[in-house]
Amino acid sequence: MSDRQTIIIVGAGQAGAQLAASLRQEGYVGDVVLYGDEPGLPYQRPPLSKTYMKEGNPDRLLLRGESFFEDNDIELHSGTKIASIDRPAKKVVLENGSRRRYDHLVLATGATNRTLPIPGIDLDGVLELRTLAHAEDIRGRIAEARQVAIIGGGFIGLEFAAMARGLGAEVAVFEMGDRVMARAVAPETSAYFEDFHRSIGVDLHLQTGVSEIIDAGDGKVGGLILSDGRRVEADLVLVAAGVVASDGLGREAGLPVENGIIVDDVLQTADPSISAIGDCAAFTHPLGEGRMRIESVQNATDQARTVAARLAKGHSDDGHPPYSGFPWFWSDQADRKLQIAGLTAGADERVVRHNERGGFLVHCFRDGRYIGLETVNAPGDHLMARRLLAAGIELDRATLEEADFDLKSFKDRLK
Known part of the structure; x- marks a missing residue:
């Protein structure tokens, strides 16, 4: 053997x-x-x-x-x-x-993908996006879609909404929560993207569920019945309710x-x-x-x-350091690039700033300690936050206030 x-x-x-x-x-x-x-x-x-x-x-x-x-x-x-x-x-x-x-x-x-127990979820034209096969199916349909409905206001739902609007479709997003991307970002960042999507013509509905997906009469999707009883027309529905x-x-x-x-x-x-x-x-x-x-x-x-x-080096865990990879994330929505450095969901205090290039920044703190940064179209600030936080450099609210929240002023602490 x-x-x-x-x-x-x-x-x-x-x-x-x-x-x-x-x-x-x-x-x-x-x-x-x-x-x-x-x-x-x-x-x-x-x-x-x-x-x-x-x-x-x-x-x-x-x-x-x-x-x-x-x-x-x-x-x-x-x-x-x-x-x-x-x-x-x-x-x-x-x-x-x-x-x-x-x-x-x-x-x-x-x-x-999370499945939803909604009548009509199996109709032709009700789609999900997780695999290449899903994406190929959507690409074959989206050019002909006139009214697109998206169930879920997370990263995937909003990325798809921006893309579909760019192709000229009418787009409506239905989110059960009181703000978009609530699991991932601060309320200020949610508000920024809510304003942005509405500015490009996305019909955004918060605190709105879907109770039924309507059959157009030929086994294909024809629209939605919302939790408040309203009917919305749609010839393509993307279910993006998380994973x-x-x-x-x-x-x-x-x-x-x-x-x-x-x-x-x-x-x-x-x-x-x-x-x-x-x-x-x-x-x-x-x-x-x-x-x-x-x-x-x-x-x-x-x-x-x-x-x-x-x-x-062998299967034993003896002598191996614990996993501590520094987390970062991104989402591209039309010409807006959201980047997150750190685990900001646990923040109990936030400070909003704008840089000289028009970028939007949310500095996040927990118990007075700096825990992460959310940015829109501010890649330099994102990268500096990643470097500082990954290096374990401790920053507090008072120190950042003295520096007018300019992370580049702390680069000399990097070895």
Whole structure:
């Protein structure tokens, strides 16, 4: 029997593909097996609601070309679903019944769109956006759409709204909460984007739910019935009500799950032979409050690199530093680029500023300590905030006030 070790990665998105690449970069010489349930090569998801809608070039989405996996001896199985995990035998069971043994298993299964129990949700023309197949379907329909309704005022919903308005469609957004992007940004940033979307002609409805999607009479969507009884016409509906962790494999295998697969500070599950990374992993971040999931490219990439370094040196968590990747996020909505440095959702105090180039900034504090920055069209300020916060430089409200909230004045603290 061969002594060659095998690491199996379930999920070929940003986290899984990065892990496979990083294992080789770290010098791991065992088998690297990557399973993805979508067809084709691993690709980026963020552009699906942005540039891909305009360009339609799937090759520009690819994380790595086919030759990369061949040259690095990474065994890629696309369009292959893992049905279950046999933990006692240390094997994954494929949908076709075949089994594959692992020495270490990494779950990078990501997230799936939240489903809504609305009558009419299955009508033709009611769409979701998570995969390349979803985006291709939308691109084939959007040019003919005249009245677009979007259920959900988060990043995806607003990015799609701006894109659809740019193509000339009438667009209405229906958000159950009292402001847009409430889970991710400060009230001031929400208000900025609410004003912006209304200025480009988006019909934005807050604190408004959808009780039914109407059949036009031919099995196709014809409009919506709102929670207050009003009827709104629509020939295309995008459901963008957020995502939930794809943690079913872990749950069914008996791993602790709570809004994601629970991992420790080195991203290992309760089973020392299984780790979890990316959107499906629930962990404690030193900048946050309690266990959380972070849905971002940065988090997926940094967690993949962290686990690769650990696994390349052996599976034990002994001596490995805890994961502490610095979080940052972005959203492109028409010509407005929202960037977030840090975990600003826990702020109890905020200060709004504008820079000399017309950028919009919200400095965020918790208990008087600087915890992050939200910006619109202010990339330099965003980058400086990232550098300062990632370096662990402590800033408080009084210090920033003295500097008129100019982060560049603190660059000499960077080593």
